[in-house]
Amino acid sequence: MTKTIDITLRVWRQNRPDVKGGFEIYHAANISTDMSFLEMIDVVNEQFTLDGKDPIAFDHDCREGICGMCGIVVNGRAHGAEKGTTLCQLHMRHFSNGDTIVVEPWRSRAFPIIKDLVVDRSALDTIIQAGGYISVNTGGAADANAIPIPEEIVEKAMDAAACIGCGACVAACPNASAMLFTAAKISQLALLPQGRPEAAERALGMVRKMEELYFGNCTNERECEAECPKEISIANIARLNREFIKAGLISTVM
Numbered sequence: 001m002t003k004t005i006d007i008t009l010r011v012w013r014q015n016r017p018d019v020k021g022g023f024e025i026y027h028a029a030n031i032s033t034d035m036s037f038l039e040m041i042d043v044v045n046e047q048f049t050l051d052g053k054d055p056i057a058f059d060h061d062c063r064e065g066i067c068g069m070c071g072i073v074v075n076g077r078a079h080g081a082e083k084g085t086t087l088c089q090l091h092m093r094h095f096s097n098g099d100t101i102v103v104e105p106w107r108s109r110a111f112p113i114i115k116d117l118v119v120d121r122s123a124l125d126t127i128i129q130a131g132g133y134i135s136v137n138t139g140g141a142a143d144a145n146a147i148p149i150p151e152e153i154v155e156k157a158m159d160a161a162a163c164i165g166c167g168a169c170v171a172a173c174p175n176a177s178a179m180l181f182t183a184a185k186i187s188q189l190a191l192l193p194q195g196r197p198e199a200a201e202r203a204l205g206m207v208r209k210m211e212e213l214y215f216g217n218c219t220n221e222r223e224c225e226a227e228c229p230k231e232i233s234i235a236n237i238a239r240l241n242r243e244f245i246k247a248g249l250i251s252t253v254m
């Protein structure tokens with residue numbers, strides 16, 4: 001039998017980027033514990049629509065933990081308290097009848113609030129534009145096995161490539177640093193031979209862009225690693241630092 005719970009939500013409401021926001025309190029009754037957190041907000045919003053009230057704005061797309069669009073701070077934790085879980089995969093069975101749940105947007109100077117729980121995360125795209133790609137010389141399709149790569153390296157590159165760009169690492173970090181995101185994007189390319197030709201340019205470009213965009217510095221708090229829904233390791237930050245130092249040495253010599 002489906003279990004239902006009654007909850008109270010304290011939700012950040014803010015109409016526009018340039019107006020002051022604040023928490024509002026809503027009661028939601030008969031919430032199925034089989035619902036995801038986003039489905040619970042859908043139910044609340046359906047009632048708001050019927051009542052002629054402004055629905056709560058929030059970001060989402062795939063609802064399968066792969067696109068990186070969802071992201072809300074739930075009870076002070078980015079994507080909620082469940083380890084390795086995106087908000088769209090967080091289920092209401094992790095909450096109890098009578099709970100009060102505090103719901104806020106990502107808080108970072110680099111992610112201005114657009115409305116309610118929706119923030120502008122395009123700063124992460126700007127970091128990617130600064131070097132998170134490889135140049136492809138067109139021609140015949142390359143044989144997938146033409147460049148043998150050791151299994152251990154492939155696994156590390158694939159683990160780094162699991163980053164979905166959600167921004168939870170920035171929201172969780174006391175310095176609002178984007179180091180884990182940038183490190184994942186640099187690592188997924190730097191580890192593979194195809195990423196080596198532009199590795200130095202990439203490391204310098206992406207790190208400089210990250211600094212320009214109001215992200216803070218990494219002080220090894222490890223909150224990013226703890227809150228990342230894809231469990232990206234901070235070993236990638238050490239790799240980013242090595243890549244950045246090597247790139248700086250190359251640019252000094254040349």
Ligand code: SF4
Pocket residue numbers: 162163164165166167168169170180181184227228229230231232
């Ligand atoms: S490193 Fe993790 S928390 Fe940060 S953007 Fe990527 S998936 Fe999200």
Ligand code: FES
Pocket residue numbers: 059060061062063064065066067068069070086087088089164
């Ligand atoms: S909606 Fe795509 S990861 Fe959550």
